[in-house]
Amino acid sequence: MATINDNYLKLKAGYLFPEIARRVNSFIEANSDAKIIKLGIGDVTEPLPEACRTAMIKAVEEMGDRNTFKGYGPEQGYAWLREKIAQEDFQARGCDIDASEIFISDGSKCDTGNILDIFGKDNIIAVTDPVYPVYVDTNVMAGHTGSVNERGEFDGLVYLPITAENNFTAEIPSQKVDLIYLCFPNNPTGATATKDYLKTWVDYAKANGAIIFFDAAYEAFITDSSLPHSIYEIDGARDCAIEFRSFSKNAGFTGTRCALTVVPKTLTAKASDGSDVEIWKLWNRRQSTKFNGVSYGVQRGAEAVYSTEGKAQVRALIDFYMENATIICEQLKAAGLSVYGGVNAPYVWVKTPHGLSSWDFFDKLLQTCNVVGTPGSGFGAAGEGYFRISAFNSRENVNEAMKRITEKFKV
């Protein structure tokens, strides 16, 4: 008699974004003429950079000639892409990361979930609260938690609250933890981390044999030159951190799909016999067994991000979204709302007005302004009373959404 993985039954009804989509679709069905503006899911809206498109079309054309046709590529990704990344994203910032330590994948969502495959069941896991829901849900699926309480917290996870009180930067936990998820610039709060702050985590991890999962999906939005883009800018991080990056938000690859994970060869963890095992070897074995690499043309598109034209086009995209973020912050502040983030990050984190719950504010915003955001409580119990607004949309839509919100919610 085949049995299921019972841990799935512990999960809450739906992953946050499908639940939002359900409510939005249901509203649209009942209000077919409503002009919905989506500032919810962090999905980009502007065209793919021309440099990427040109490279992708050339790649498809190569597929038409048996002399340049590409079959299975290296599971880890093509060396020409990994070398560009190592050089431009890491070595240029003084990070000692080699191309062989980079694994190309089709998404950070996959990687941050799949990375758990290679770790033991007995690790104590720490997440911030609020947090990107995939970190929590994939730990639940893997059986790393107990059941969930009415606040949405799972037994067995260590939650590190991030709120206005601690400037949305988690404090080092008093208990020992083994695997720690950190995301900077932060999703959902838009908070950033200084080098000094990250150093406290690297020091903690090294002192405790812990490993940091560092999600840098939004690093391209950093404009403050004092802020680190990579955890490997911190001395010692090679021995205690895995970094996740994506082309989704910088080059607009959410529908094109390309990301990368950095696993330094110096990173180890313990086997049950007490020996040290290289994490790189395990991840390489996992990826070469369960993954077949990213589409050739997509990798060529990602490579073009590092060309002269590509860099300028990506910079223009980022600047555009960050101008949106500035408009959102200014407009909401002018309307008397408390606003966080939106600087060095494409997310604006808003305190819901009038003491509304996050989902009540979601429904109200949808119904009265036809604007979709993301309820803070969907990211964790400590996100209750907050709301995430994304800067990913056209200028026209951002202006119109702000006009509607400020009119209706003026405090």
Added chain:
Amino acid sequence: MATINDNYLKLKAGYLFPEIARRVNSFIEANSDAKIIKLGIGDVTEPLPEACRTAMIKAVEEMGDRNTFKGYGPEQGYAWLREKIAQEDFQARGCDIDASEIFISDGSKCDTGNILDIFGKDNIIAVTDPVYPVYVDTNVMAGHTGSVNERGEFDGLVYLPITAENNFTAEIPSQKVDLIYLCFPNNPTGATATKDYLKTWVDYAKANGAIIFFDAAYEAFITDSSLPHSIYEIDGARDCAIEFRSFSKNAGFTGTRCALTVVPKTLTAKASDGSDVEIWKLWNRRQSTKFNGVSYGVQRGAEAVYSTEGKAQVRALIDFYMENATIICEQLKAAGLSVYGGVNAPYVWVKTPHGLSSWDFFDKLLQTCNVVGTPGSGFGAAGEGYFRISAFNSRENVNEAMKRITEKFKV
């Protein structure tokens, strides 16, 4: 102290194909002028069909206009692709499969590995021997096995031998098993399954509450009209089978990456409290949490496989490779070798001559003929003494490889 998943330490040194690559690279380094012909890994060699390329280029162009730009797609895949598949691959053959039961992914290797995420740890797993190594390795990684013996067999797995004696079709096991991997047309042996044969498995699965993982990656190579292309051609399979398919081998997508998995909504398995849980819901939850869908352009390329031009171009590709298979079979038989498969399947399964072991034959073939095949023992203990030759190459290379082999190995 972070710990690893110790199950990884049970794995044999390398996944089969990386090990082959290692030996080939080492040979090339020592013999830089050798003209290697690869008939090893099942990788296609001929250009991507024009219909697919045209669709993919159009898709990239759409990405350049914000009105047609595509961000995140549905995790399950676009409905227009799933509907074509449901209609052309299933309903047209009398299979009661709906588009909502199809999940688009970037590869069958991923899906056949990841599917274990949603099943319990206590299932008894059956695999054929020889078998596609990913089935075994992913079960080892998931902790479903004990350690490995010197024949390469893992404690806790039920191995069903497939040899010339049983016509390479596994017998129904005498013990109860819960999850069964079947692959037809078979990789590596090239064997096929009749409807009557598959019906014995469906009946067994239904009687025992077992689930069949049916890998149909090579169905396009079936030319005998009496043979089933899908397990859903068998009555009752909707209640006991998941089917995996791929665009890799029919349309040459090994470097482009697109596949699909069918999970009927009527399929259930037991939770630990004895209740029946819909597998579709679990897989949908897994995919929407840990996957972000396949690249938009790649899905458009896959859709083009079902256009009039696409169908004709794919047919021509298949015919070409099958003519290769026929040449391989005829030449090796003429040289006195015992040959199986190669009809309705792109793999030829050869008994190694002179009692050579599979790896000895591999090394000999590499060194004396500069031809790369795949050692049968790499697919399992019962594959020892066999060798897989793939029909995926140019006509010129296939002819040249056969000339070299027949000259050197004439028995």
